[in-house]
Amino acid sequence: MAKSSDTLTWLYLLAAQSAFIFVLQAIIGFATNSLELKSDLVHSGIDLLTYGFNALVEWMKLYAFATGLRFLQPHVIDEVGSVISVGVLITMMFFCDQFRS
């Protein structure tokens, strides 16, 4: 269990740093009207959403363990979360491939 909450702390830190980068990039990007910074906001935003999502899945797993939820077992949360994460990754790979020259 200690290992799992270490993972959660790590995911919270990742989500927090990507939120920080997103906000900083937005402020500097719009202040300087930099197209590079503004267009990379999509990338930072997706990083923020996916790290946040993984933190949520990890938190839900620990919550399910702690409360002994029967209808949503930790391994089901883990599996659904993993499938969604891989789905997002594959979608992004296809999306990026469209813009390759």
Ligand SMILES: [Zn+2]
């Ligand atoms: Zn990234």
